[in-house]
Amino acid sequence: MKWDDVGSQACSVARTMAVIGDRWTMLVLRNAFMGTRRFDHFQLQLSVTRHVLADRLKRLVDAGVFRKEAYQPNRYEYRLTEMGLGLYPVLLAITGWGDTWLDEGRGAPLIFQHKGCGQTMTPKMVCSECGESVTARDVIPMAGPGLQASRSAGSANPPAEKRASDAS
Amino acid sequence: MKWDDVGSQACSVARTMAVIGDRWTMLVLRNAFMGTRRFDHFQLQLSVTRHVLADRLKRLVDAGVFRKEAYQPNRYEYRLTEMGLGLYPVLLAITGWGDTWLDEGRGAPLIFQHKGCGQTMTPKMVCSECGESVTARDVIPMAGPGLQASRSAGSANPPAEKRASDAS
DNA sequence: TTGACAGGTTCCAATATAGAACTTAGATTC
DNA sequence: GAATCTAAGTTCTATATTGGAACCTGTCAA
Incomplete structure (x- = not known):
């Protein structure tokens, strides 16, 4: 199985890992929770390559974890949404x-x-x-409604976002 | 920075991600917590390639998360240690x-x-x-003993927790 | 003694990452 | 009002990691 298909499972761990399960993503979030918001600050603090950072930020924005907001024309901040703060x-x-x-x-x-x-x-x-x-x-894990629903629906679907408005 | 150097930072998030921050590792652990112990069972349940699974299990054993235990000559189970259960x-x-x-x-x-x-x-x-x-x-994060120790020891520098000055 | 089974390795092609240089558009300085 | 600076990316190449499949190697069971 390819990694990109992992998020389509009826499992909250798999779905969550599809969003944050990448090597650098939790470190990006760590710094975001410490107050970092801008591309270059993330890049300097993490020493991650710009290419990878750009990709991760984009994915997190697409997932609804960050909100990308212009603070000047063509300059952006990445701010945690409620969904992001939930992490x-x-x-x-x-x-x-x-x-x-x-x-x-x-x-x-x-x-x-x-x-x-x-x-x-x-x-x-x-x-x-x-x-x-x-x-x-x-704890005793037991089948929940989401499992039965996905079984009867028999399929895997793209994430339907409940989009969070802002935070912090 | 290469990923392999991430774990040397004086940051518990970085160190933890160096152990479990890989794409498949949390899914391996999910199944381990559900009772899976054997190589082939992990492989079938996760649909991860055998190569990658072997590598991840080895790393987790080396890190102390799993204990590898023979249940027959040349056949092994991977069982969570106390450290592993702590996850x-x-x-x-x-x-x-x-x-x-x-x-x-x-x-x-x-x-x-x-x-x-x-x-x-x-x-x-x-x-x-x-x-x-x-x-x-x-919560208010503050420097702890582990940070000071590593600073005076002069090891890998932790990212400066600078607050991004902001617009808006 | 033949075959199945568990637990891996090995191979190759496709994909992702590390590191560095380049681009772009608006802001700042001279 | 041109030259420079800055933030936020893209693009490039070499290297490393994955995905997929086949192969290997001891036990066990018939």
Whole structure:
């Protein structure tokens, strides 16, 4: 199977990876969440080639993660949409895992202060219903409506965007 | 910058992506969390080429995410280590985003029952200290011990977290 | 002892990436 | 009002990675 067909599966992981599963994309998003908005700033900060960066930004705009907005004629900013901001838990989870398992004994490169309570926080994944921490051993995955629908429809479709208006 | 150098940055996102940031890797992990353990099963379920699958499994074993264990002479299973199990929040966050933004109006392909409370849950990222939901707007990233250590050690420079000054 | 099976390797063509140079249009400086 | 600068890309070439298929190599089962 080619990578471009992965997103057509009835699986939220596959569909999400089709959008952000590329090697550089999460690093672009990391910097976007840190406030970066312009092509050259991304390019300098990431040291990714301009070619690849242009491609990734375009894909993310097409997917609805970024909004491309002119701040002058012919000059653009890439700003996270609500859909893009929704990726923050993914970034936090990734950061949390890196902090736990890949810190080389030096502690976290970044720490996070929670505005709400003022404390230094670590991200924690909990059950929406009871608020308890969730690990792989605590959940039972079961077929949901999207799976049955796609089975009976029997086909794969292009993403129908609910387009987000702006953010931040 | 070449991709292979990404993991040497003092950034937990970069380090984590160096391990799992590849196109197929999260799909391998998805299936591993669903119970898949053997080479041919991964290959059939994912439709990834054997060559790429072999490479990804090897990398994940080297990184400590999988343990390779003989269940017969010359036949192996790939089982998640504790480090690997620690990636479950990442998978949940990815699933949650896909369910919210990419469901094509059909609802989630999979739903999750929480053993603890018996309810159908959605994953929720909260502050470890106060338990409140966390979004991008609720946290202030600050330099942590791992960043200072790597700066004084003079290793690969982390991207400057400069705030883009903006228009509008 | 013959064949199937699991777990890979090897081969080649197609695609993607890294690095650098080039383009373009409006803004700034002289 | 021409020359320069700047941001945001494109284009180019060499190298690396993928996709697809065939091949190899030990066990196991009949």
